[in-house]
Amino acid sequence: MEIYKGKKKHNFMEQHSIAHLFSFPVEEFIEIREYKRDEWIIQEGMRPDFLFYVMEGKAKIYITHQNGKVSLINFINANEYIGEMELLNDVYYTKGIQASTKTICFALPIHRYRGQLLEDAKFLRELTKFLSVKASIMAAKYSQSLAFPLENRLADFILQTADEGVYKEKHVAVCDYLGVSYRHLLHVLTQFCEKGYMQKDGRVYHIKDYASLHALADVLGNR
């Protein structure tokens, strides 16, 4: 992890203003941090001292269960908060946050700004919207995971992540995300190929039949 200093910090802040997020100045104690791919931004179970706002990059929220299974709960993208749960709630079990690409974020020291943040309607309004969307996405994922087999959820995931007709996500990551075993994921992928929906080419899959995949994904009703 690198903390931007001096000129580098100054330049970055000029090019990426976050003045629209707060109605008071935060420049004085704010930090700009750059995390490398796979670096942990927050360790599971360790309360962070900062509220983060992601400017660039992508991160993953993980939780480890007592049976050893690991769930990738969700992704965090640019223009989203990290650590807001800890800002708001005194007791909260902190999830692990890992950068999945190079990630640059603003970091506000909570002890310095907590009081002001919780009085700031501008900040709270945006955070409230963000949280409402988050809650709503989690609810959708939850109910879908119970109501539909992997076949449907995977079709949806493939269509969302494929780039120019090519699907090439890492199987292990997808298992954590969709909450199924590696074995079963491969099984369903093989089925998709047998049915002619996709064609395997080395490590990547080419989509051959969008219509069928869409038919599977659409029943999830992700509006």
Add this chain to the structure above:
Amino acid sequence: MEIYKGKKKHNFMEQHSIAHLFSFPVEEFIEIREYKRDEWIIQEGMRPDFLFYVMEGKAKIYITHQNGKVSLINFINANEYIGEMELLNDVYYTKGIQASTKTICFALPIHRYRGQLLEDAKFLRELTKFLSVKASIMAAKYSQSLAFPLENRLADFILQTADEGVYKEKHVAVCDYLGVSYRHLLHVLTQFCEKGYMQKDGRVYHIKDYASLHALADVLGNR
């Protein structure tokens, strides 16, 4: 549904103040509504015109999937909001909300108060906390549903809902809530009885072995 008028309204408002939720007066256009058990407070897919705040009672959030399955996403209890998603987001698929007991709530007409509410730090702060807890609970339920079989989730549910050692929830409701088939729920309940964790007595179940149920529930790690 009954809307309190005149003296009844006046009395209720004197006894149940919600002044602490807002920093501006809301008395003028607020309604007090009482819903009977099983009545729909919001119809699925129909945008509500009100923001509700539950004072008394308990309601359920439902979503119907395209394959006909119904998920009971969560419960709403006293001192919680209904309709906040619609207040915050212009596009949102409205879930169905059904009273599961007699439910009394305040109803604020959105068109009248939206602007003020979104500027009110006091209101937004409480709503933000509420939403952060909601998002966090959904995330926990989601990851648990993927990581653990019914056995564990049911043990947790039984311990949470049993009253003086007696479990007597309706099977059909539990199926929707835990997202499993009726058949499978009964199967696992029967197993619990065979293993001596519970004893069936007519329509209710008596808990006989708390330790074993706790052991099953604890691995979920609900902190």
Add this chain to the structure above:
DNA sequence: GTAATAATATGAGATATCTCATATTTTTGA
């Protein structure tokens, strides 16, 4: 009070998904 509806109950067979074992290939770190 009775017919309709909802909830409970149980069996049998199908399918979705998991666990474990083992081998090969790719990536990573010293």
Add this chain to the structure above:
DNA sequence: TCAAAAATATGAGATATCTCATATTATTAC
């Protein structure tokens, strides 16, 4: 550059969960 670690790959058997069929018992509505 080489050994260790991670990711991919596949088989076989076990288990969790679902679907459908069918009966019986409560609850609700008229």
